[in-house]
Amino acid sequence: MNGNYRREEGPRGNVVSLSMDENFFFERAVQALDRYQYDKALKYFRKAVELEPGNPVNHCNMAGILSETGDYEASNAVLLHVLEEVDPAMTECRFYMANNFANMERFEDAEKALLDYLEADDSGQFLSEADEMIELLQIELGRQVREHSVKARWGADRHDRARAMLEEGRFAESADMLENLLQQYPDFAAASNNLALAYYYMGLSNKALEIVEGVLQRDPGNLHGLCNLAIFRRHSGAEGAEEAELLARRLTGIVPFHREHAFKLATTLGILGEHEAAYSHFRRLLAGTEASDDASVYHYCAVAAVQSGRLDQAERLWKQTLKLDPDAEAAAYYLGRLPEWRLTGRVEPVSYHYRLEAxxxxxxxxxxxxxxxxxxxxxxxxxxxxxxxxxxxxxxxxxxxxxxxxxxxxxxxxxxxxxxxxxxxxxxxxxxxxxxxxAEDAEAPDEEPELSASPRFSREPAELPVWEKRWQDVLDTAIRASCAPGDFGLRRDLEALWTDFLRRMYPEVPAISYVEGWAAALDYLNGKLHRVSSTYEEIGRRYGVSASTVGRYVKRMDQVCGIKERMPIPGRDHRKGL
The missing domain is CATH 1.25.40 (Serine Threonine Protein Phosphatase 5, Tetratricopeptide repeat)
Known part of the structure; x- marks a missing residue:
């Protein structure tokens, strides 16, 4: 129990005494959570709070369980206590309270708590979720939410663009943008964590470590920072491996409140070889509604199940993966290997990579x-x-x-x-x-040198000497979802807008890895040019993606194509916008 026991010498021989401190009850609560025994978990977290009342994490864990069991009033009482008595800087408590109020259908109170969060929080941790909640509240309230400021928005747009570049493998560009952002906002923890990842992917391990250690110096409990540090240390020699092991043990005792944190922690624990803990977190993710239709999470959970000796559970999880995504080759491959593993009792190394090609x-x-x-x-x-x-x-x-x-x-x-x-x-x-x-051997030495400070996105369309299959997949997906069989005019407009975006980006077109997200953005922006009013949530439902995903891709396309500049003016032919 991580040092909760101590051995004493006495006249009766060796006696093991049990020290029931805050850590003991925290671990018991985590074990109860793993078994979905919420009553027990709540009891143990209450004891942990009694023993260490100044630790806001224990209070938030207790509030999270109360919310899970439907006791939203009690959950909000705990969160309000954290803000008023324990740690007023934990602005995320206001976001959790807004969720609880929404679940109670007290939408006016939810609006107030959400706007208080947006006006106080400078980290931007729940910005995309807050945008989705605003759309929900506007539907329920039948009006726009009240005017408000968003403290974290100052750097969020640039951070989102940099994160998208990171996901597409454009590490140097992402690092440049994040460096500039951090010069202006040096305490932007999410940007620092992503900059550390960019350096790490570029092979600049020392710079990556320096950045992430700076994050943890300012915020020792930053989960993304701890996860990144553990992975960086794991790949930095014998000394680093020892520190990674210590960090892994520390991470296994954390129970994240938010889904994004739970996913980050689960994948990190899998990389670190802590498969038992990773399995528990993936199971908890699958118990929620957001991950229940995500094939990749079922695959990750299946891998953790195999690595922790649960072949039967892995089989069920991989079958569900293939049900949701018939093209999941890695799941199909491992599913085919299971009979031999059972027969021989030997399991070959299994990877968390979702794609077999990886x-x-x-x-x-x-x-x-x-x-x-x-x-x-x-x-x-x-x-x-x-x-x-x-x-x-x-x-x-x-x-x-x-x-x-x-x-x-x-x-x-x-x-x-x-x-x-x-x-x-x-x-x-x-x-x-x-x-x-x-360079001195290159042709045309008399030509003007190219300006190194040219803008990233050209407004002048380039030629497209090739047409990639994934580009066509986006267009086909948008046409199938939004066009009637004989609506050739709308088809032409979708094709014109998509081709315009690709030409302006070429030859640096991003990797189209999420066809539905790009198709949803194309549909949304084409609707704007036709003066069709739709929300991100409505379009997201049509394509099976979240509202925040639609918003992210819409911003990317609008940045390149300048859709707002071409919005139709009343009385003018909308096709002139294209």
Missing amino acids: LRRSELWKRWEERAPEDTPAIRAALLRTLRGGETEDKRRAIQACRQFADEEMQAALRGLAEDGGEPDELRELARAALGPP
């Missing part, structure tokens, strides 16, 4: 052109880390894979390798060959 990453390096778009960021990160700190043979293979790239980030890594006198001459020569001829 399991064969070394093979993908040999045939890079066949990569799956969903795996591009992970593979780019692996290539960059390998170029900057891998073994010689791995570097050689990574250089071959990099021949398909022409972006500045990968070329900078290759230049660093080519100029490193500590590397073998053969490897440096391979890097130079991958970079191509030096």
Whole structure:
């Protein structure tokens, strides 16, 4: 029990005494939660609060269980006590209170609590969820919510763009944007955590560690920071592995209140090999409504089940994965391997990667052109880390894979390798060959040099020499969801808007890994040009995505295409907008 027992010498021999401190009751509460025994968990959290009343986390855990059991009034009483008596800086308590009020159908009170949260919170932790709640409240109240300011919005839009770049594997661009954002807002913890990830994916491990340690110095309990630090340390030699193990033990004792935190913690624990704890968190996620139709979460839970010796549960979970996503190749592969594992009693290594292609990453390096778009960021990160700190043979293979790239980030890594006198001459020569001829050998020396400070998104459409299948998938999805069979005019407008976006982005079109999200944004913006009033929530239901997802992709497309500038003016033909 993590030091809750101590051995004493006495006349009767060795006696083990049990120290029932706050940590003891916290662990008992977590065990009860794992078994969905909410009454017991609540009792143990109450004891933990009695023993350490100044710890706001225990209070919030207690409030969370009260909310789970439907006692919203009691949950809000605990949250109000935290704000008034324990830690007034825990502004997220106001967001939790707004959720409770909404569940009680006290929508006026929910509005007040939510707006109080938005006006007080500077971290932006629940901004997207707050936007969804605002849409709900406007429906229930039959009016717009009251005028309010959003304290965290100052950097949220730029942070969202940087995070999208990170997800697409554009690590250097993301890092540049986050660095600029943090110069203006140095206490923006989410931006710092994502900057640390960008550095880590680029192979700049020391810079990544420096950033995340700074986050934890300011906020020792920052969950994303702790998770990132554990992963970084795990890959930094023997000394780092020891610290990662200590961090993993600490993380297993945390029970996140919010779904995003629970998912981050579960995946981190899986990476760290703490599969028992990861399994508990994934199960808890699947018990909620938000993850119940997410095939990938079922897969992750199945992997954790196998790794913790639960083959029967894994079989049921992988079958559900395939029911939700028939193309989930990794789930199908492992499901086919289960009979042999049962027969032999030996289980082969199982990966949390959702796509089978990611399991064969070394093979993908040999045939890079066949990569799956969903795996591009992970593979780019692996290539960059390998170029900057891998073994010689791995570097050689990574250089071959990099021949398909022409972006500045990968070329900078290759230049660093080519100029490193500590590397073998053969490897440096391979890097130079991958970079191509030096600048002085290039043709047209009299041409004007390209301006390095040119804007990221050009407003001048480029030609599209290719048409990718994923681009067509987005268009087809939007047409199927929004067009009647004979509505050729609407089809043409959807195609015109989507092609306009792709041309303006080309050749740096983002990896289209979430077809439904892009299709929903295309539908929403095309509706705006036709003066059709729709909400993110309505469009999201049509495509099976969340309102916050629709909003994120809408902002991305509008940033590039300037839809607001082309909104139709009454009395003017709407097609002129296109």
